[in-house]
Amino acid sequence: MPTIALSGNRTDITNPIQKIRSFLLGELVSSGWEISNSYGDQIITLDNIELKIQEADAFIFMPNAQIEDIFYAVSIFVGYQTLDPDLKGKPAVILNTDGSWDLLFELLDQLEIFGTIRQSYRKFLLHSKEPKEALANLSYAARIGIPDSGRKKIISKPTLSFETPLPTVTKSKVCVFCSASMDVEDYIEDGYALGKLLADHNFGCVSGAGTTGVMGSVVQGSVEAGGWTAGSNVPHIIEIEGLPKGLSSFWLRPDIYTRMEVMIERSDAFIIFPGGAGTVQELLALLIFKQSGNPLMAGKPIVLFNRIDKKLQVPFWGKLVTLLNNLANKELFTVVTELEEIIPTLDQLF
Structure with missing residues (x-):
């Protein structure tokens, strides 16, 4: 008998939703x-999302979306994007009778415009306004399958983990979450400049160990400036993206959740740079840990780089900040709008 997972919990279920x-x-x-x-x-x-995904054959996300529900749904979409084998053939439906998912949709729409999401998320997370529509969408998706994400494997065997000790001059290790798909020149330049700034100021640079987009440029900037540069990735993503050259340390993990966990555990601060659904997922994981008092995030600042997009003349993370206003305590992260503010802000927050 197939299993379907429903989101939501007792504390957020009102009578109409019940x-x-x-x-x-x-x-x-x-x-x-x-x-x-x-x-x-x-x-x-x-801690438990990977097991929940493995146990289920389909997903329905309920109204009255909370931060954990949005993290769950975004994680499913990221899994589709990155060819996660645990999500093969498993449809996801969002039941949005109360409009509580609207701000997420607005954010993902804008990220598609920016180019950090290359797939149409609406083809993967099937939007439904009524329960009967949700059931119809579930039946439809179960029949036709999950759309092709358009990504292909380029290598067959990922590397093993390796470790290089931190230089004694290293002040702290800073994790940068950002896009591996964005290829707009000024974003690439910002990524390289950030990596170089971290190295020049004796910060170790931790990332998702991507080779492309802003993530690849952050790694390159840190490596070429002589900085200690580390990262973590998973086999199914390495197979479609490869690994960057020059890493000081690399931590291979079996899934994106243990990948996030080791990056959180081995970092002292976090920068949320322009990114896509994966970056949103990573920030939500940090905020959930912060709000729950998880010791892995104790004393670790989060800096959100909300630069102006030069083409559209709007803040890159404007829609994300609006979404978080309804989900998280504003004191859990610090927003900066200029690249030059990031290092001084980190120095102040430590």
């Missing part, structure tokens, strides 16, 4: 589905 949930449970069970989280008593965290 009626919707009850209706869906009846329809799904009668259609032969086994239900995961039927009572809304499970909360998704970075």
